[in-house]
Amino acid sequence: MKAPFPDSPTIKTIARFCTDDGFNDTPIPGLDLIRWSHTSEPIHGVYDPSVCIIMQGAKTVAAGKHLVRYAPGDYLVASVNMAVTGEVTQASTQQPYLCLRLTLDTRQLSELVGTMPWQGESVQPGIFVSQLSDPLADAVTRLIQLLDKPEDIPVLAPLVKREIFYRLLQSPHAEAVRQIVLSGSQMQRIGKAIERIKRDFAQPLRVEDLAREAHMSPSSFFAHFKQVTQLSPLQYQKNIRLQEARRLLLTEVTDAASAAFQVGYESPSHFSREYARMFGASPISDMKRLRAAA
Numbered sequence: 001m002k003a004p005f006p007d008s009p010t011i012k013t014i015a016r017f018c019t020d021d022g023f024n025d026t027p028i029p030g031l032d033l034i035r036w037s038h039t040s041e042p043i044h045g046v047y048d049p050s051v052c053i054i055m056q057g058a059k060t061v062a063a064g065k066h067l068v069r070y071a072p073g074d075y076l077v078a079s080v081n082m083a084v085t086g087e088v089t090q091a092s093t094q095q096p097y098l099c100l101r102l103t104l105d106t107r108q109l110s111e112l113v114g115t116m117p118w119q120g121e122s123v124q125p126g127i128f129v130s131q132l133s134d135p136l137a138d139a140v141t142r143l144i145q146l147l148d149k150p151e152d153i154p155v156l157a158p159l160v161k162r163e164i165f166y167r168l169l170q171s172p173h174a175e176a177v178r179q180i181v182l183s184g185s186q187m188q189r190i191g192k193a194i195e196r197i198k199r200d201f202a203q204p205l206r207v208e209d210l211a212r213e214a215h216m217s218p219s220s221f222f223a224h225f226k227q228v229t230q231l232s233p234l235q236y237q238k239n240i241r242l243q244e245a246r247r248l249l250l251t252e253v254t255d256a257a258s259a260a261f262q263v264g265y266e267s268p269s270h271f272s273r274e275y276a277r278m279f280g281a282s283p284i285s286d287m288k289r290l291r292a293a294a
Contacts, residue, residue: 010141011055014098017147021096027150028143028157030103037096040088044243044278046198047078049104049180051168053132053140057097058090061127064230068129075136077173079104079180080126080191080228081198083239100144108162110181112169123186124176126228136167189214190228193221197233201240202264207233241265242278249287256283 018024018033026033036057047061058071062085070076071090078084091097132140143160146153168177179187193210210233211221225233241263248259260271276282281289 008141010144011098013144013147014055014100015096018098023101026147027153028146030105030161031143032101034099034101035096036088036091037093038088039091040086042085042087044083044085044239044246046240046243047082047084047127049080049106050078050101051104051164052076052078052099052101055098055100056095057088057099059086059088059097059099061086063125063127064226064235066125066127066230068127070129073132074129075132076127076129077104077168077177078127079124079176079187081194082127082229083231083236083243084127100140102143102161102164104177104180105161105165106181108158109165109169109177112162112166113178113181116169116178123190123224123227124173124179125230126176126187126190127230128173128176130171130173133167133171136164136171139163139167186216186224187228189216190221190225193225193233194229194236197237198240201237201244202262204264205234205237238274239278242275245271245275245283246279246286249283250290259283 014033017026018035021035021037024033024035034052042062053075054070054072056072058069060067060069061076062068063082068076069089088097139160143157143164146157146160165177168174171177176187179185180191182188193214196210196213197205207222208218210225211218214221216224222232225231225236229236231239245259245263248254248262249256254262256272256275257268260268265271272282275286279286
């Protein structure tokens with residue numbers, strides 16, 4: 001399928017509302033616009049449940065060893081909080097990377113799922129890329145057009161977002177989207193375990209406790225968790241800890257040992273080794289490089 005938005009008014013509208021590199025808020029609840037005027041180094045983060053649609057440029061996203069690439073004509077869905085590494089691979093000052101991110105509205109998804117017939121259940125990866133259909137691209141275009149009509153946003157934006165979610169539930173990956181909100185589904189139970197790890201990342205982690213709360217055996221929980229996130233529970237926790245430590249080092253006056261203890265490490269040397277393994281440099285060297293780049 002050809003990219004549905006080449007040199008279109010939709011891209012020009014996004015460019016007008018997305019002037020700064022990074023995330024740009026919009027008047028439409030749940031909708032962010034993202035811009036990069038250059039290719040990037042690998043950026044570590046956590047994707048909230050959302051759908052991301054590239055309008056211009058290209059990006060790769062890795063969750064564990066699971067690597068996906070997407071460009072105009074594609075969209076990415078994160079069905080749970082996914083610890084990922086993203087890298088903008090195509091962007092320039094003349095043609096910056098432009099992407100929209102729409103938070104998945106669980107209330108609207110629940111209402112839609114309740115009206116559609118389904119059979120069976122299977123655990124799906126928590127992140128996937130698919131091609132935009134013409135109806136989905138059309139709905140996205142109408143959502144962006146509302147940015148120029150702020151008086152229409154309160155009434156029409158919820159309707160257009162509902163249509164976008166409906167189109168996702170008609171896609172080849174509908175099962176992964178459906179299980180986000182399906183009460184008692186394995187995906188939903190894994191999602192709750194992920195939320196707990198995110199919330200209590202500095203605390204000791206026992207897979208047996210998480211499995212019990214998810215009403216699964218430890219072996220079943222471990223297998224399903226890894227299938228969804230592409231990481232083991234301990235790897236996921238370590239990823240969250242190291243990302244938080246990096247944020248502390250970059251935004252607060254603290255040293256590596258203090259950051260290590262705050263995020264749950266008992267050994268500063270162990271922390272430094274794992275930090276360097278994830279970010280490619282020791283905490284001190286990484287901070288010097290990031291501050292120099294800033």
